[in-house]
Amino acid sequence: MDRQEIDLVSAPNKAGEAFICHLMRQGLPFAALTNNKSEKQRLERIGVSRIVIIDTASQSKWAVPQFPVGKVFLFEQSLNLCCRYIQICRSWTAKPIYVITGVSSPRLVYKGLGANYVIHSTGEDVSFLVGLKA
Numbered sequence: 001m002d003r004q005e006i007d008l009v010s011a012p013n014k015a016g017e018a019f020i021c022h023l024m025r026q027g028l029p030f031a032a033l034t035n036n037k038s039e040k041q042r043l044e045r046i047g048v049s050r051i052v053i054i055d056t057a058s059q060s061k062w063a064v065p066q067f068p069v070g071k072v073f074l075f076e077q078s079l080n081l082c083c084r085y086i087q088i089c090r091s092w093t094a095k096p097i098y099v100i101t102g103v104s105s106p107r108l109v110y111k112g113l114g115a116n117y118v119i120h121s122t123g124e125d126v127s128f129l130v131g132l133k134a
Contacts, residue, residue, distance in 0.1 A: 004029060008052065009074075010075055014124050018127075034053055054088060086099070097114060102122050
C-alpha cells in the first residue's frame with residue numbers, strides 16, 4: 001500500500017506561519033522544514049508536530065525524510081537559503097515546488113534551480129495555495 005505524500009513547508013516569515021496555521025485548521029497533512037533549532041522551537045510553539053530539520057551546510061547530511069514528499073512550499077526570507085532548499089527538495093520529489101516571495105527579481109534564479117512556480121505576494125493571506133493541484 002502506498003504511503004500518503006506529505007507536503008513540506010518552509011515558513012520563516014509571517015506569511016509562511018499563516019499558511020501553516022491554515023493547514024492545521026484544515027487538518028491537512030504537512031511537515032515543516034527548517035535548518036535551525038530556534039525556528040524549530042517557534043514552529044513547535046504554534047503547534048507543528050512534524051518538523052524536518054536539515055543541515056543546509058553539508059550536502060552529505062541531506063537525508064530524505066521518512067515519508068514520501070509531495071508538494072513543497074518555500075516562503076522566502078533569504079535568497080541563499082531558499083536556493084539551498086530548492087536544491088535539497090528537488091532531489092526529494094518530482095511534485096511542484098512553489099516559492100512565495102515578496103520580490104520579483106529572483107524568479108529566474110529559482111526556476112533555474114528547479115522551482116516550478118514563483119509566486120509574488122506581499123500579503124500574509126496565502127491560503128489560496130492550499131487549492132493548488134500537483
